[in-house]
Amino acid sequence: MSDPIYTEIIIDEAKNAHNVGTIENPDISQHDANPMCGDDITLQMRINNNEISDIKWHGDGCTICKACTSVLTQMVKGQNIEFAKNLKKEEILSELGLQHLIKQSPVRIKCALLSLKALKLGLYSYLAKKIENSSSVDSLKEDASKLY
Amino acid sequence: MKEKGAKLEYIGVDDNGELLLDQLDSYLETGKVKLVAFSQMSNVLGTITNTEEIINKCKKSGVKTLIDGAQSVPHMKVDLEKLDCDFFAFSAHKMLGPTGVGVLWVRKNVLETMDPFHGGGDMIREVHKYETTWNDLPYKFEAGTPSIADVIGFGAAIDYITTIGMDTIRNHEIDLTKYALEKMSQVKGITIYGVKDVLKRGGVISFNFHDVHPHDVATIVDREGISIRSGHHCAQVLMERLEVAATNRASFYIYNTKEDVDKLIKSLEKVAELYKL
Numbered sequence: 001m002s003d004p005i006y007t008e009i010i011i012d013e014a015k016n017a018h019n020v021g022t023i024e025n026p027d028i029s030q031h032d033a034n035p036m037c038g039d040d041i042t043l044q045m046r047i048n049n050n051e052i053s054d055i056k057w058h059g060d061g062c063t064i065c066k067a068c069t070s071v072l073t074q075m076v077k078g079q080n081i082e083f084a085k086n087l088k089k090e091e092i093l094s095e096l097g098l099q100h101l102i103k104q105s106p107v108r109i110k111c112a113l114l115s116l117k118a119l120k121l122g123l124y125s126y127l128a129k130k131i132e133n134s135s136s137v138d139s140l141k142e143d144a145s146k147l148y
Numbered sequence: 149m150k151e152k153g154a155k156l157e158y159i160g161v162d163d164n165g166e167l168l169l170d171q172l173d174s175y176l177e178t179g180k181v182k183l184v185a186f187s188q189m190s191n192v193l194g195t196i197t198n199t200e201e202i203i204n205k206c207k208k209s210g211v212k213t214l215i216d217g218a219q220s221v222p223h224m225k226v227d228l229e230k231l232d233c234d235f236f237a238f239s240a241h242k243m244l245g246p247t248g249v250g251v252l253w254v255r256k257n258v259l260e261t262m263d264p265f266h267g268g269g270d271m272i273r274e275v276h277k278y279e280t281t282w283n284d285l286p287y288k289f290e291a292g293t294p295s296i297a298d299v300i301g302f303g304a305a306i307d308y309i310t311t312i313g314m315d316t317i318r319n320h321e322i323d324l325t326k327y328a329l330e331k332m333s334q335v336k337g338i339t340i341y342g343v344k345d346v347l348k349r350g351g352v353i354s355f356n357f358h359d360v361h362p363h364d365v366a367t368i369v370d371r372e373g374i375s376i377r378s379g380h381h382c383a384q385v386l387m388e389r390l391e392v393a394a395t396n397r398a399s400f401y402i403y404n405t406k407e408d409v410d411k412l413i414k415s416l417e418k419v420a421e422l423y424k425l
């Protein structure tokens with residue numbers, strides 16, 4: 001029998017998702033979507049002294065997408081950018097007992113990781129804008145290439 | 149299309165997904181229509197299009213017709229000679245055949261006016277340095293080495309289903325669809341799309357269950373042993389018209405039984421249980 005996906009934790013997390021809403025004049029606003037299935041979310045962040053002082057999200061998606069987005073926002077809120085940049089997919093998935101999706105469900109894993117993708121895309125675009133010299137551009141690029 | 153300056157227009161559908169053919173009349177009256185393309189059976193709602201009526205109207209206006217038969221040909225009897233359209237397409241993988249091959253039938257006198265759209269072996273009769281002449285029909289359109297094994301497999305699939313009989317298949321699906329529509333419409337929280345009359349639809353049933361996302365429904369019932377499709381079914385324009393992001397779709401073929409329908413309904417109870425609906 002396959003590992004459970006639709007546990008009470010996940011369904012409750014999706015139904016009562018955290019950090020839903022919008023931020024006015026956010027420092028980062030990143031939209032991303034899975035065109036094949038219709039998951040569609042926007043993550044917004046306020047950055048203060050290299051810290052994600054606030055994060056909110058809105059959009060539409062399936063239970064897996066919503067639950068993972070909710071968990072992700074709770075994990076990075078109040079943390080510094082470095083922590084969020086290094087967040088691994090396994091850390092999000094294990095929070096909800098969904099590590100098995102990596103091997104067992106190439107389709108649904110995209111729902112689970114959409115918010116992480118948006119988070120990293122948003123952070124890297126933000127960091128890229130603040131960069132002054134080209135050597136740090138290279139290290140940022142190298143960093144980004146290791147993401148998945 | 150942009151290159152040719154062609155303009156694409158749509159014929160709308162009513163709330164049940166049936167084409168509003170009055171709109172076709174207005175388009176034809178403009179005298180600007182070159183081609184009318186439509187599917188003979190919707191792969192989302194199962195709606196069977198009134199194909200003869202559309203073709204007759206188009207012929208009266210001298211307009212060519214292209215029919216997508218990918219959903220109809222596997223599930224009902226289709227007589228191309230009687231239909232008398234100009235283009236007709238269908239796919240092997242929808243009728244127990246291999247993937248990657250299909251049929252594009254074109255009326256011969258139309259084909260004769262067309263140039264090849266890509267090059268390769270077999271399509272050419274004479275090759276000179278600065279001039280080539282095309283081979284006879286159908287070779288000039290069949291460039292390159294064909295997918296021989298798949299085409300033979302496709303032939304075997306056609307033989308198989310025609311031995312069963314297209315009317316037998318259609319009747320089996322009418323039975324199943326009728327049974328499924330009756331049973332499914334009793335399920336609390338279900339929304340079923342499309343016409344209710346089983347004689348006007350094929351064996352696919354699109355539905356939504358409460359506000360559970362179709363991908364979640366599909367994954368849960370899959371784990372109960374029932375495979376359904378979820379998503380936009382490559383029909384985003386129709387999804388927009390139905391005002392949904394996606395639907396679930398149960399589809400039947402010759403191997404399905406009423407027990408499968410019962411099992412689907414039972415697995416929906418599982419969805420309701422998990423989501424405390």
Ligand SMILES: Cc1ncc(COP(=O)(O)O)c(C=O)c1O
Pocket residue numbers: 187189190191216217218219239240250
């Ligand atoms: C009605 C209809 N037309 C066309 C297609 C596409 O066929 P193919 O994938 O063989 O191009 C499909 C499904 O795949 C279909 O359901």
